[in-house]
Amino acid sequence: MPIPTRKLGRTGLDVTVLGFGAAPLGDIYEVLDDATAIATVEAAAAAGITLFDAAPLYGQGSAEHRVGTALRRRPPGSFVMSTKVGRLLTPAPEGRTKTTRYVGGLSFNVVHDYSYDGAMRSHEQSLHRLGLPKVDILLIHDAD
Known part of the structure; x- marks a missing residue:
């Protein structure tokens, strides 16, 4: 049975009523290998999900990298990609702890920046x- 779709507000975008949130692919709770993470996105797309959401915060960029790797293999227009602004990634000095709660992820620190240039x-x-x-949708992450 196909997943129902809806128009997203006044955007004109048709999206499935069930989307894929990529925070777990950024190793928020446990470290995933790239192959498993990418296969998860591919399985979601194969099941009919068309809305995918990621953010720089998720694994200090690893979730975006993994989602993109899977979606680049799909035809343009077959998915809707959402990500966020409000965080910049800067290289983490060697031997320093990353500044997020993610157990894995890439070696970057996350800097809050809601300025025009930062966005x-x-x-x-x-x-x-x-x-x-x-990207089809660009959201402000944790504006509060």
Whole structure:
């Protein structure tokens, strides 16, 4: 049975009523290997999910990288990609603890930056990690 879709507000985007949130792919609770994480995204897409959400915060960029690796294999227009701004990733000095609660992830520190320049840099960094030419939805992460 196909997953029902709906128009997302006034965006004109058709999305499945069930989306895929990628925080666990950033090793929030346990460390996942890349193959398992990518296979999880591929299984969700094969099951009919079309809405995928990630963020720079999730595993200090690893969730975006993993989701992008899987979705780049799919035809353009067959999925809707959402990510967030408000966090920039900076290289973590060797031997220093990362500044997030994720048990794994990439070796970056997360810096809060809600400025215009910060949002633009965050968006650009996300496109690079995702390996996609665009995202369909860009949200502000934890604006409070």
